[in-house]
Amino acid sequence: MSSVLFFIAAVGVISGAVGVVILRDPFYCVLALVVHLISLAVLFLLLRAEFVAAVQVVVYAGAVMVLYVFVVAYVGGDSEAMGERLRGPGPAGSGLRLGGAILGGALLVELLIALLGTGLSGIEGRGAPYSPGAQAFGTPAYIGKLLLTRFLLGFEVASFLLVIAAVGGVVLARRRREGGQQDEADVLTPLQLLRPSGTGTMAEGVGRRP
Amino acid sequence: MSIAWYLAVSAIVFALGAIGVITRRNPLVVLLCLELMLNGANLALIAFSRMWGNGDGQILALVVMTVAACEVCIGLGMIVAIYRRNLPIDVDEMRELQG
Numbered sequence: 001m002s003s004v005l006f007f008i009a010a011v012g013v014i015s016g017a018v019g020v021v022i023l024r025d026p027f028y029c030v031l032a033l034v035v036h037l038i039s040l041a042v043l044f045l046l047l048r049a050e051f052v053a054a055v056q057v058v059v060y061a062g063a064v065m066v067l068y069v070f071v072v073a074y075v076g077g078d079s080e081a082m083g084e085r086l087r088g089p090g091p092a093g094s095g096l097r098l099g100g101a102i103l104g105g106a107l108l109v110e111l112l113i114a115l116l117g118t119g120l121s122g123i124e125g126r127g128a129p130y131s132p133g134a135q136a137f138g139t140p141a142y143i144g145k146l147l148l149t150r151f152l153l154g155f156e157v158a159s160f161l162l163v164i165a166a167v168g169g170v171v172l173a174r175r176r177r178e179g180g181q182q183d184e185a186d187v188l189t190p191l192q193l194l195r196p197s198g199t200g201t202m203a204e205g206v207g208r209r210p
Numbered sequence: 211m212s213i214a215w216y217l218a219v220s221a222i223v224f225a226l227g228a229i230g231v232i233t234r235r236n237p238l239v240v241l242l243c244l245e246l247m248l249n250g251a252n253l254a255l256i257a258f259s260r261m262w263g264n265g266d267g268q269i270l271a272l273v274v275m276t277v278a279a280c281e282v283c284i285g286l287g288m289i290v291a292i293y294r295r296n297l298p299i300d301v302d303e304m305r306e307l308q309g
């Protein structure tokens with residue numbers, strides 16, 4: 001049963017990945033990635049990573065993909081498959097594409113040799129013994145305990161990184177003025193809070209501060 | 211299924227993502243292919259975690275997901291900023307750093 005499920009999910013994972021790489025419309029690429037992510041969550045479940053699978057579906061296939069769909073709809077992704085230069089009539093185009101595919105194939109062979117040729121005895125097995133339970137391997141309780149004890153620093157660093165990324169995303173995507181530069185008068189600096197009000201105005205010159 | 215099958219799938223997904231990053235020109239799709247590579251790495255991490263019966267790999271996979279979410283946030287913000295400036299959305303055209 002689990003091997004049947006594995007092959008179904010693996011076909012979904014790989015076909016979703018192929019779809020992302022070769023589909024012409026960016027919108028379809030995002031949909032192919034959703035198929036890929038959900039199939040990948042099934043593989044995670046087969047590997048007893050229940051919490052990671054749930055996070056994968058909720059955060060990745062839910063939130064991140066919605067962000068992608070919004071941006072694709074906003075930008076209006078112009079259809080390009082492998083690019084005109086790559087699919088164009090010139091011999092250089094197909095050469096570049098072929099080069100990319102050869103490079104990817106070489107990378108695949110290298111990875112397979114590195115991963116499967118290690119001679120680790122555990123690779124051929126089905127993994128460590130597993131017994132179901134409330135605090136078993138991969139459950140939310142197990143992951144939460146690890147995150148709040150052994151990996152507390154990593155947890156905090158990740159949350160800090162998320163804050164930085166959220167602020168950076170807002171700053172990058174905010175609407176700019178027509179002129180490009182912001183008016184100096186509108187920018188509130190710390191100096192303005194320290195100075196008494198009316199500093200540098202004509203009223204100060206005649207000795208009448210408001 | 212033995213762990214080797216999962217590792218093979220993760221290697222295939224990683225290589226496909228690398229091909230996409232090399233050959234595609236739309237930065238949105240390049241980001242999607244980057245996600246593929248991260249997911250391939252995540253699958254390998256979780257497979258090894260299962261192999262040893264140790265939760266460290268799953269924690270690292272969660273951290274990778276966090277970093278991927280941050281990367282998507284910044285990358286999409288940059289794409290929106292590029293679009294607002296009416297520049298072409300194409301990685302070949304965007305090779306100069308000057309605004």
